[in-house]
Amino acid sequence: MKWVTLKTNNIQIRKKLILSYLLVVFIPVLTVGLLLTESLKRMAVEHAVQQSINNVEKIKKRVEETLKVPTDISNKIYFDRRLKELLSRTYESNLEVYQAYSGFTDFNDYMQLFKEIKGIRFYTFNTTLLENWFIFQLDNRMEQQLWYKEALRNRGKTGWYYIPDETNRGEPYVSLVRPIYYSNMTYCGMLVITVNPASLQSIISQEPFETLIISEQDEVLVSKDQSFNGSLLEQLQLTDLPDSEEIKVADTVYQGNPVKVIIQSIRPENSTNHLRVVSMIPLESILKESKSISYLAYSIILCSLLVTILFILIFSRALTKRIALLIRDIRMVARGDLKHNSMVQGSDEIGQLSRHFNMMVGSIDELMKRVDEAQRQKHALEIKQRDIQFKMLVNQVNPHFLFNALETIRMKAVVQEEGEIADSIKLLGKLLRHNLEIGDGPVPLASEIDLVRTYLEIQRLRFGDKLTYELPEPSQAEGVLLLPMLIQPIVENAIVHGLENKMGKGSVSIKLERGSQHFRIVVLDDGIGMDPQRCEALQEDLQNTEEAPGQRIGLRNVHQRIRLHYGSNYGVSISSIPGLGTKVIIELPCGGKEDV
Numbered sequence: 053m054k055w056v057t058l059k060t061n062n063i064q065i066r067k068k069l070i071l072s073y074l075l076v077v078f079i080p081v082l083t084v085g086l087l088l089t090e091s092l093k094r095m096a097v098e099h100a101v102q103q104s105i106n107n108v109e110k111i112k113k114r115v116e117e118t119l120k121v122p123t124d125i126s127n128k129i130y131f132d133r134r135l136k137e138l139l140s141r142t143y144e145s146n147l148e149v150y151q152a153y154s155g156f157t158d159f160n161d162y163m164q165l166f167k168e169i170k171g172i173r174f175y176t177f178n179t180t181l182l183e184n185w186f187i188f189q190l191d192n193r194m195e196q197q198l199w200y201k202e203a204l205r206n207r208g209k210t211g212w213y214y215i216p217d218e219t220n221r222g223e224p225y226v227s228l229v230r231p232i233y234y235s236n237m238t239y240c241g242m243l244v245i246t247v248n249p250a251s252l253q254s255i256i257s258q259e260p261f262e263t264l265i266i267s268e269q270d271e272v273l274v275s276k277d278q279s280f281n282g283s284l285l286e287q288l289q290l291t292d293l294p295d296s297e298e299i300k301v302a303d304t305v306y307q308g309n310p311v312k313v314i315i316q317s318i319r320p321e322n323s324t325n326h327l328r329v330v331s332m333i334p335l336e337s338i339l340k341e342s343k344s345i346s347y348l349a350y351s352i353i354l355c356s357l358l359v360t361i362l363f364i365l366i367f368s369r370a371l372t373k374r375i376a377l378l379i380r381d382i383r384m385v386a387r388g389d390l391k392h393n394s395m396v397q398g399s400d401e402i403g404q405l406s407r408h409f410n411m412m413v414g415s416i417d418e419l420m421k422r423v424d425e426a427q428r429q430k431h432a433l434e435i436k437q438r439d440i441q442f443k444m445l446v447n448q449v450n451p452h453f454l455f456n457a458l459e460t461i462r463m464k465a466v467v468q469e470e471g472e473i474a475d476s477i478k479l480l481g482k483l484l485r486h487n488l489e490i491g492d493g494p495v496p497l498a499s500e501i502d503l504v505r506t507y508l509e510i511q512r513l514r515f516g517d518k519l520t521y522e523l524p525e526p527s528q529a530e531g532v533l534l535l536p537m538l539i540q541p542i543v544e545n546a547i548v549h550g551l552e553n554k555m556g557k558g559s560v561s562i563k564l565e566r567g568s569q570h571f572r573i574v575v576l577d578d579g580i581g582m583d584p585q586r587c588e589a590l591q592e593d594l595q596n597t598e599e600a601p602g603q604r605i606g607l608r609n610v611h612q613r614i615r616l617h618y619g620s621n622y623g624v625s626i627s628s629i630p631g632l633g634t635k636v637i638i639e640l641p642c643g644g645k646e647d648v
Contacts, residue, residue: 065375066368073364078357085353089346093339100338101301101312104331107259108299108316111329114255115265119212119320121168122228122245126210127322129243130232132158135174139240143180150182159186170248171219174232176241185219190241200242203229210323214273214282217246224282225249226265226273253278262306264330265318273327293330310335374402378409385413495536497529497564504543504562511547515558519551522561529564532571534640535617538610542575542624542636545607550579550634570622571642578633587628594624607636614640 129135138156143149159172175190183189194200199213210230216222228245252274256263265274270285270293280288289307293315294300300315312333319326374396381394392413396406501523508521543560551558558579565572582590594611611624618641628634 066372069364069368069371070361073361077360081353081357085349089349092345093343096338097312097333097335100333101314104261104312104314104333105299105301108263108314108329108331111255111259111263111265111331112316112318115252115318115327115329116320118168118247118251118255119228119318121166122247123210123321123323125162125166125169125172126228126230126243126245129158130208130230134158136232136234136240139174139176139178139181140234141180142178146182149180153182153184153187168248168251170225170246171217172246173217173219173244174241175244177239178241188218199229203242204231206231206324208233210320211325212267212320212323212327214267214271215244220246226252249274259331261334262332264332266328266330268325268327290330290332293328295328306332306334371402374398378402378406381406381409385409494533497532497534498526500534500536500539501526501529501562504539507540507543508560515551518557519547520557520559522559524562524564535613538614538638539573539575541606541610542638546575546577546579546634546636550577550581554579567642569642571640573638573640575636575638576633581628581630581633583630587626591626594626610638614638 134156135158138152141152143152159174162172163169172186173188174186175188175194177190179189181187181189197215199211199215203211203213208231210228213227213229214224215227215229216224217227226247226249228243228247230243230245232240232243234240252265256265256274256276259276263276264272264280266272266285272280272283272285272288275281285293290304290313293304293313294302295315295317297317297319302313302315304311304313306313312335314329314331314333316329317326318329377396378394381392381396384392393410394406397403398406505521505523508519512519539562543562546560551560558577561576563574563576565574590607594608596608607624607626614623622639622641625637625639626634627637
């Protein structure tokens, strides 16, 4: 990436714009155009295929409904006792045959009732019967027919074949063939029900593409082009079509042209063979409209790209010309001519750059003056800092002098056997030393509790037995770090505001509560307490960050230090009951960066 950046930095802006246009606009637009065109073709084909699939599904349902009629009729005939009695009798005269025929009109009734039926024929071995339009004698020629042999092997199930109809000049039709047996399962004869070709033809006649209904033997039973009826798929140059119960879409060639073929299998009820619906979609007719749209789209895209590149050439030339003028002005200033002004006009980025350039040149003198002033101020600041360091060095002498003086007084008290005064001075010195040596970093909690103990011992010198206190064990505070001077100011407040004005004895206690997320230091006193209004006002005052200069450390100071160091979720909270005392909770994080 760095190498590419270095290389492009050496190319002129005009060439960069043209190259960017080619890479970002020209090539992507052409690519998108090609993809959209191919997508349009694919969508057109998919739409046509989906439409044909829906049509084939409808054809399948209508064909099944049409073939169900002869199937139901064959079921009725299969169990018709009167027909079997008629076929099983031996007749002595033609008159008996005529009388038997006149009493059995079911075949004719079926043809009158159902328009889907073209004819019904029954072939029998009973030679005493006369042939009519329905009953025919079985002969050797009939027994040698492939469809007859195959149907005989079906053992009572139906089969569908394209066979000639003797009652219609031998024209072939789609026919149901089913062997009929007596109740003792001896062969009775062969039933043939011819389907009305008009019923099947009407199903596919309105299809937009060539549609066929073919048999298992790849013989065309019905087609939109009726001249194909009876032909084999091989004759139509349609071979290797997939045979599946599910609907299939395949690519093949029909009459020298690529086509999409949709194949749907049809298996009528109780049938040993099945039929197939084949719909052929010529791709050329589908893509004809999409090609014209593609040509129009390509023309529009090409014209747009040419017009765009023309405008880019014009704009890039004007842009580079103005940039060249600005470069010349910069070179003049670089040579030291600070009075030179750029004359590039316009409100665009280059015009704004020119105006800012003039402002920059005009501001250089003022900036130089400011630099000099800054240097003088820096020098004065360094002098002040040295003065502060000197004063700090002087102040370091005073604490040592104070500690030495306190120690001398304590020793004199010890010599004079004034133990109480000596202990008081020792505690006071310890407290002062701690306050003077305190830093900004975290300190052990045990050290802060020790400081509170020292403070309370000093207060006991003042209050005597009136003041009692309870502090945590050192083991409870082990390993805990916190900011310095968080507990002592609160204990001081408890004594000054809670116990000083109380009649009788008072106590202060500190408890530690460690939770999973928080660490609490609870300071309790049994002093005079305060009313809810004052407690609420004090709690609100803790949120005020303004504090008078020189004010001693108090609750607000402790609260603000905790919030600044640990976050706004932590701090000090106060609750109090008048006459019973006050409770102050210091909330700190547990496991944070300064707390173990």
